[in-house]
Amino acid sequence: MSGVSVTKDAQDAAPAADDLVVLSNVNKHFGALHVLQDIDLSIARGEVVVVIGPSGSGKSTLCRTINRLETIDSGTITVDGKELPSEGRELARLRADVGMVFQSFNLFAHKTVLQNVMLGQLKVRKTDSAAALEKAKSLLDRVGVGSQADKYPAQLSGGQQQRVAIARALAMDPKVMLFDEPTSALDPEMINEVLEVMQQLAREGMTMVVVTHEMGFARSAANRVVFMADGKIVEEAAPEQFFSNPRSDRAKDFLSKIL
Numbered sequence: 001m002s003g004v005s006v007t008k009d010a011q012d013a014a015p016a017a018d019d020l021v022v023l024s025n026v027n028k029h030f031g032a033l034h035v036l037q038d039i040d041l042s043i044a045r046g047e048v049v050v051v052i053g054p055s056g057s058g059k060s061t062l063c064r065t066i067n068r069l070e071t072i073d074s075g076t077i078t079v080d081g082k083e084l085p086s087e088g089r090e091l092a093r094l095r096a097d098v099g100m101v102f103q104s105f106n107l108f109a110h111k112t113v114l115q116n117v118m119l120g121q122l123k124v125r126k127t128d129s130a131a132a133l134e135k136a137k138s139l140l141d142r143v144g145v146g147s148q149a150d151k152y153p154a155q156l157s158g159g160q161q162q163r164v165a166i167a168r169a170l171a172m173d174p175k176v177m178l179f180d181e182p183t184s185a186l187d188p189e190m191i192n193e194v195l196e197v198m199q200q201l202a203r204e205g206m207t208m209v210v211v212t213h214e215m216g217f218a219r220s221a222a223n224r225v226v227f228m229a230d231g232k233i234v235e236e237a238a239p240e241q242f243f244s245n246p247r248s249d250r251a252k253d254f255l256s257k258i259l
């Protein structure tokens, strides 16, 4: 408690102290396509933001810019107050603060499950191998695939592989986790086992950005829903408000098609 009163204007001018990820006026083009248009988005520590919107609206690109898998043309993106450099060793270290889980799992096919979860710790975080091993085992147990540690990814179901991918990202002690349609490639019976791991993470206070079409997850886990269309954030609201009373025609139209 500082005892100094802060005016509303001053609060609006600067990001709140507990904002972990801040995108300010971000623009990106792919050739003539203006894929991200004046994106302003602040994500608080411990917040779970679900991003929804039609295919092609820029959701994946948004995620990929946050950890510099894509460059931006203008604007700034900070994670815990730091802007990511465009290349070099510093980028690898800072990028590891942002865990990413993709639709397509992206595990290393020629490494075991255990090696997949150890690799980043050894190479990027320079953890010693005994500690990396312990941590990998404990994370694999936590996501429910401890008994699969010595198998190769192809020997696992899609749901198990995705849980390994989550464990691998968590092994880097990320400050924020990005999930880009993590259940879209899964057979229906495997979706819940992945969503449950994500629910658990959310309950434990992980800061998360989740692109998903799983509206049940959005309703139960999200603090905020961000609706994107044509490269813009069209609407953002608490899930109960967004789903019961969307304001924009774009959101109404989108929801009428998926619910």
Ligand code: ADP
Residues within 6 Å of the ligand: 030, 033, 035, 053, 054, 055, 056, 057, 058, 059, 060, 061, 062
């Ligand atoms: P979403 O995840 O919402 O479906 P994306 O971010 O994947 O949308 O894509 C937004 C738009 O940008 C789409 O029109 C897509 O075709 C285009 N796009 C995505 N990646 C590239 C790329 N590397 N080069 C050119 N166009 C791209």
Ligand code: MG
Residues within 6 Å of the ligand: 059, 060, 061, 180, 181
């Ligand atoms: Mg996408």
